[in-house]
Amino acid sequence: MQFDQILQYTLSGLSTGAIYALIGIGFSIIYNATGIINFAQGEFVMLGGLLTLSCLNVLKLPLWAAIPCAIAVSTLVGILFERLAIRPLRHPTPINLVIITIGGSILLRGLAMLVWGKDTHSVPPFSGDAPIAIGGATILPQHIWILAITLIIIFINKIYFYHTISGKAMRACSYNRRAAGLVGIDVKRMVLFSFIISSAMGAVAGIIVAPLTMTAYDVGIMLGLKGFCAAIIGGMSSGLSTVIGGLILGVLESLGAGLISSGYKDAIAFIILLLILFFRPQGLFGKADSERV
Amino acid sequence: MKRNFLLFIGFSVLVMLAPQYFRGGYMMNVLVFVGINTMLAIALNLLLGYAGQISLGHAGFFGLGAYLSGIMTTTFSLNPWLAMPLAAIAVGCLAFMIGFPVLKLKGHYLAMATLGLGIIFFIIFNETYEWTGGPSGLSGIPYLELGGISFDTDVKNYYLIWAFTLAVMLFSLNLASSRVGRALRAVHDSEVAAQVLGVNARLLKVQIFALSAIISSLAGSLYAHTMTFISPTSFGFNFSIELLTMVVIGGLGSIYGSFLGAALLTLLPEILRGANDYDIIIYGGLLMVMVMYMPGGLVRGIPALFRKLTGRKGGADHA
Numbered sequence: 001m002q003f004d005q006i007l008q009y010t011l012s013g014l015s016t017g018a019i020y021a022l023i024g025i026g027f028s029i030i031y032n033a034t035g036i037i038n039f040a041q042g043e044f045v046m047l048g049g050l051l052t053l054s055c056l057n058v059l060k061l062p063l064w065a066a067i068p069c070a071i072a073v074s075t076l077v078g079i080l081f082e083r084l085a086i087r088p089l090r091h092p093t094p095i096n097l098v099i100i101t102i103g104g105s106i107l108l109r110g111l112a113m114l115v116w117g118k119d120t121h122s123v124p125p126f127s128g129d130a131p132i133a134i135g136g137a138t139i140l141p142q143h144i145w146i147l148a149i150t151l152i153i154i155f156i157n158k159i160y161f162y163h164t165i166s167g168k169a170m171r172a173c174s175y176n177r178r179a180a181g182l183v184g185i186d187v188k189r190m191v192l193f194s195f196i197i198s199s200a201m202g203a204v205a206g207i208i209v210a211p212l213t214m215t216a217y218d219v220g221i222m223l224g225l226k227g228f229c230a231a232i233i234g235g236m237s238s239g240l241s242t243v244i245g246g247l248i249l250g251v252l253e254s255l256g257a258g259l260i261s262s263g264y265k266d267a268i269a270f271i272i273l274l275l276i277l278f279f280r281p282q283g284l285f286g287k288a289d290s291e292r293v
Numbered sequence: 294m295k296r297n298f299l300l301f302i303g304f305s306v307l308v309m310l311a312p313q314y315f316r317g318g319y320m321m322n323v324l325v326f327v328g329i330n331t332m333l334a335i336a337l338n339l340l341l342g343y344a345g346q347i348s349l350g351h352a353g354f355f356g357l358g359a360y361l362s363g364i365m366t367t368t369f370s371l372n373p374w375l376a377m378p379l380a381a382i383a384v385g386c387l388a389f390m391i392g393f394p395v396l397k398l399k400g401h402y403l404a405m406a407t408l409g410l411g412i413i414f415f416i417i418f419n420e421t422y423e424w425t426g427g428p429s430g431l432s433g434i435p436y437l438e439l440g441g442i443s444f445d446t447d448v449k450n451y452y453l454i455w456a457f458t459l460a461v462m463l464f465s466l467n468l469a470s471s472r473v474g475r476a477l478r479a480v481h482d483s484e485v486a487a488q489v490l491g492v493n494a495r496l497l498k499v500q501i502f503a504l505s506a507i508i509s510s511l512a513g514s515l516y517a518h519t520m521t522f523i524s525p526t527s528f529g530f531n532f533s534i535e536l537l538t539m540v541v542i543g544g545l546g547s548i549y550g551s552f553l554g555a556a557l558l559t560l561l562p563e564i565l566r567g568a569n570d571y572d573i574i575i576y577g578g579l580l581m582v583m584v585m586y587m588p589g590g591l592v593r594g595i596p597a598l599f600r601k602l603t604g605r606k607g608g609a610d611h612a
Contacts, residue, residue, distance in 0.1 A: 094400030103580030110574030
């Protein structure tokens, strides 16, 4: 095998990894604010891509308008989900929460199938598809978009969690919900906020990846699970560790698919997931390093 | 005790008489599936309803049983009656081994780990095509035979499957009301308290996980020998969710509830003929509504609703 080949797989792995990171951070934000693993997280990724498509084709919006529109609608779905499914739950035991978020995810997937059908749809890339050569490898402009947008979102996230009142309140909730409530933080509102942020981030991930991989009503399962895997590697942090987790997963998957077997590509993520859960449930970088926001 | 025994006898008689009323071959075929799904729902219920441990990968054990049976009887021409227990033993050993690290996890993490396991099994069924036939499936699996009778029609299969289903039900009912059943419920309520009372919670959880996998494997083998054709799509993530839905709808921790859930979810697509494929919307909606408004499942929810409507109180009803 050649160096060029490995470079190629690594580069494309990094951009898929960035997507996993965005989804993983979405998982972590909700988990840290509420203790819930939202099994419906992947469905927001699916909604982002398919809603952009509808905004482009049905509403005839230009791309710059279609994207915020798709994010807004996905976020609205996230709000509805929290209001209608999570908040009214009378016995929020972990098993009930797993079942209800799974129910929600299937419901969303089914509704998407009803609206967009079972076909795979392609979304046009943001700025053409002329390949760019880097060393012996080539990447598409969309890869650069993905990496740049991911970086920007992580930066905004950092500012939100460390330099705004509501971000700090959310961090307080993640350390101790009861104590946060006692100092006057509206915990229920923070829960809603966490759903808003993660559904918006999921939608962004879905929008930027759609031109690369195509999209369909059922892409949410796999992307969601891999995002969760990234979050687990990162120890459920909503910061850098999950980003690194996503990138590691993306690169390993891409190298595994290219050099070993593409059929087992999806298994790699789950084997990593199981190994981390069994041997390092606190994440690859340990609790001390990971910021739990 | 006597009441429960009579209930079971009554249920068995109904099951045995059912073919008299559903002479049409098609309905018999559906009822065969109800039997297989009942076994699977009971298997998951022992784990989820009694021991309180979730699994989102049970379709994997079901598939493993089906494929092991299928491969042993086709590629190695083994007798199906020998292949079934061999498959069950293999699946049981595997589940016992992976049970130790998996069941150390709790709640959401357990759900994710079992989900991951299920998907790994699914990928293996698809990718080891030299054994399983890959996505195009494995065909030519022989029917079961007993004393010169080949179980090759829906009516014969009905009696075969339901004999096994009733045996699994009886076994599970006994297990639930035995010392083990009480220990499981103790683990469900509080693992620490159960440990203090002298229950080896960790071992017990793994044992029930293995038992649950064995029953699923048995159901898988029976499925393979009655269908004679299997393909990976029957054993994917969606089916694991369907099983979860059956257990939750019927009622966690109720054996008859599992039958009710299995029957309902197997018959539902038949009733909603035009709406094929869209049944997942209904599963999703049902899961959410049940957890929110009837967390005890139909088995407890319906009598409670009835009491509310008739304005009567009391009468602890457990099935």
